Amino acid sequence: GERFSLPAAAAVLGVDEFDADSAVEHLVEVSLLEAAGSDRFAFHPLIQELAREHARVDDAPDEITRALGRWTTWCLVMAAAADHLFNPNRPKVAWESWIPDGGPPPFDSLAEAADWFDRESAGLVEAVTAAFANGDHATAASLPLVLLHGFRIRGRVEELEEPLRVAVAAAVELGEPEVAGVQLNNLAIVHGALGRFDEAIATFAEAVPHYEQA
Numbered sequence: 001g002e003r004f005s006l007p008a009a010a011a012v013l014g015v016d017e018f019d020a021d022s023a024v025e026h027l028v029e030v031s032l033l034e035a036a037g038s039d040r041f042a043f044h045p046l047i048q049e050l051a052r053e054h055a056r057v058d059d060a061p062d063e064i065t066r067a068l069g070r071w072t073t074w075c076l077v078m079a080a081a082a083d084h085l086f087n088p089n090r091p092k093v094a095w096e097s098w099i100p101d102g103g104p105p106p107f108d109s110l111a112e113a114a115d116w117f118d119r120e121s122a123g124l125v126e127a128v129t130a131a132f133a134n135g136d137h138a139t140a141a142s143l144p145l146v147l148l149h150g151f152r153i154r155g156r157v158e159e160l161e162e163p164l165r166v167a168v169a170a171a172v173e174l175g176e177p178e179v180a181g182v183q184l185n186n187l188a189i190v191h192g193a194l195g196r197f198d199e200a201i202a203t204f205a206e207a208v209p210h211y212e213q214a
Helices: 006-013 017-029 045-058 061-086 094-098 110-133 137-153 157-174 177-193 197-213
Strands: 003-005 040-042
Touching: 003 006, 003 110, 006 017, 006 061, 017 040, 061 110, 061 137, 094 137, 110 137, 110 157, 137 157, 137 177, 157 177, 177 197
Parallel strands: none
Antiparallel strands: 003 040
């Protein structure tokens, strides 16, 4: 997206936040980035498009893939840690083995996790599609599962409609019919929450063959 945080930049660059801060501040000083609030930065759309064009020309495809993978993995690890605080009684399930070990818990409190979630939520939604396009189907399949509760308690489940469909496709690519069924079940819940009951019923029905295949 056009806006990003310093920790997200550090993940993309594969450096610590101190080094990322130096790089970002330099870009602000030369007017290639703008400060957009506390710990937030923004590209002008034209600068963003120019940067993408330069990356396509100057950076090796595997470098772009690795950088994108570092960011989407960071999104998954952090979102899973936040979900553990939002929904501590959720039973641990098999797909959580796809979540890399993030080391010590990144949040000291529920409030800190909620603040992070609210600041990063737009990027977290984008990360699902980005991971799928990057060939990281495990991240694309599991990220919406750790985002659902956070968006539900904020009354913003409509933002997960497209990511959940991407997650279904990712689960199919992985040969994980049960995960595909769970994602479709969650998508049906989203449809129901939005008052689209016919779609909810149809999506529940769509999930059944996946469960039967599992």
